[in-house]
Amino acid sequence: MQRTGLVLACVLLAVTIGVGLRMARDGRMALPPAVTLPPDAPLPEPKAVTRACVAHARWNLAKLYGAEGPSNRFVSVTPVTAQIWKVRGELLGLKNGRVTLYLYECLNGPGGPGVNIHPRPSGTP
Structure with a gap:
């Protein structure tokens, strides 16, 4: 019973890590680029x-x-x-x-x- 739980936990961890790595590689987890204004640029609308x-x-x-x-x-x-x-x-x-x-x-x-x-x-x- 304990062995089954341990195997299930390891499989779940591997799947979670795999999905996270794939999302990171595809760019789905990347933050959008920051919008910056030059110091002497006029204020936006x-x-x-x-x-x-x-x-x-x-x-x-x-x-x-x-x-x-x-x-x-x-x-x-x-x-x-x-x-x-x-x-x-x-x-x-x-x-x-x-x-x-x-x-x-x-x-x-x-x-x-x-x-x-x-x-x-x-x-x-």
């Missing part, structure tokens, strides 16, 4: 900036508050400098069946987005 900020805000919402942010509303998108954009918005967060409004502010520049996100205080419209 505001649409790309806002998309990156919303994605980062949703990631921070999940990480900090354990909530999903399916709905987004932009409040403002303004250039701070030639390289940095400021995006302000609201995410509706869902957690345990409750809906909460989270305000976020994102600065997106050459170093990537940085987000400040917090729930709207109750009693504010």
